[in-house]
Amino acid sequence: MLHLEGLSKTYKTGDAALSDATLDVPKGQIIGLIGPSGAGKSTLIRCINRLVEPTAGKIMLGDVDLVKLGKTELRHQRRRIGMIFQEYALVERLTVMENVLSGRLGYVPFWRSFLRKYPPQDIQNAYRLLDRVGLMHQADKRADALSGGQRQRVGIARALAQEPELLLVDEPTASLDPKTSRQIMRLLTEICEERGLPAIVNIHDVPLAQQFMQRIIGLNSGRIVFDGSPEELSDDV
Numbered sequence: 001m002l003h004l005e006g007l008s009k010t011y012k013t014g015d016a017a018l019s020d021a022t023l024d025v026p027k028g029q030i031i032g033l034i035g036p037s038g039a040g041k042s043t044l045i046r047c048i049n050r051l052v053e054p055t056a057g058k059i060m061l062g063d064v065d066l067v068k069l070g071k072t073e074l075r076h077q078r079r080r081i082g083m084i085f086q087e088y089a090l091v092e093r094l095t096v097m098e099n100v101l102s103g104r105l106g107y108v109p110f111w112r113s114f115l116r117k118y119p120p121q122d123i124q125n126a127y128r129l130l131d132r133v134g135l136m137h138q139a140d141k142r143a144d145a146l147s148g149g150q151r152q153r154v155g156i157a158r159a160l161a162q163e164p165e166l167l168l169v170d171e172p173t174a175s176l177d178p179k180t181s182r183q184i185m186r187l188l189t190e191i192c193e194e195r196g197l198p199a200i201v202n203i204h205d206v207p208l209a210q211q212f213m214q215r216i217i218g219l220n221s222g223r224i225v226f227d228g229s230p231e232e233l234s235d236d237v
């Protein structure tokens with residue numbers, strides 16, 4: 001589904017943040033990235049959709065090498081990849097529903113009351129997603145009225161509204177308390193399993209990774225140093 005080959009990144013200011021990462025992500029697999037701060041986890045995630053430009057390597061999403069694409073084609077292909085962020089990246093002054101629908105367009109329209117301009121099936125689909133993440137009754141609330149856990153649920157629904165083939169998830173629970181973190185990880189992984197949706201999750205917290213991820217990639221100093229199941233990891237450390 002996704003194949004990375006020799007993916008490398010050296011920032012202008014420093015040493016190699018990512019060196020020669022080669023990785024196959026099959027359909028439906030939920031992969032956790034772990035490793036110390038500065039290991040290259042965010043860089044790896046951000047290279048995949050070229051939020052960070054890789055210095056070398058291939059990023060095959062199906063048959064398409066994302067590294068080779070120009071701006072317009074990249075924008076098109078990025079629609080296949082859903083992003084979920086640590087700080088949610090919601091539009092605070094818009095409602096929950098409007099935030100979810102923005103996933104459908106890929107940007108937030110500047111006009112108000114844009115709900116009316118959406119096809120009814122998009123709106124129905126957004127309600128279904130809000131129901132799935134447990135926010136049906138918050139649809140008309142402004143995003144800035146929600147708790148952290150609720151915001152991340154909106155983030156998940158928005159990413160799904162895009163109907164992605166792959167999810168990239170960057171420290172989804174780093175701003176949440178332990179109990180909420182487990183709830184969010186459970187929801188996220190259940191949804192991925194239901195849909196056969198592959199995900200790469202920069203997960204930070206090793207016990208959470210062991211509980212919820214199907215496969216774990218360990219990074220250190222920009223290199224992949226572990227690739228295996230959660231059980232193998234516990235034998236290793």
Ligand code: ADP
Binds near residue numbers: 043
């Ligand atoms: P992690 O997510 O595992 O904490 P990062 O991918 O954020 O690691 O960082 C990997 C390395 O790249 C670190 O040495 C970090 O300082 C460096 N780095 C990350 N982003 C940038 C940037 N925008 N410019 C320069 N160096 C960066």
Ligand code: ADP
Binds near residue numbers: 014037038
């Ligand atoms: P994280 O590890 O959660 O990705 P950081 O706190 O390392 O976040 O970095 C925050 C921001 O600063 C990111 O956008 C990252 O790319 C950038 N950054 C990290 N390290 C460096 C660095 N050495 N030089 C410049 N920018 C950096």
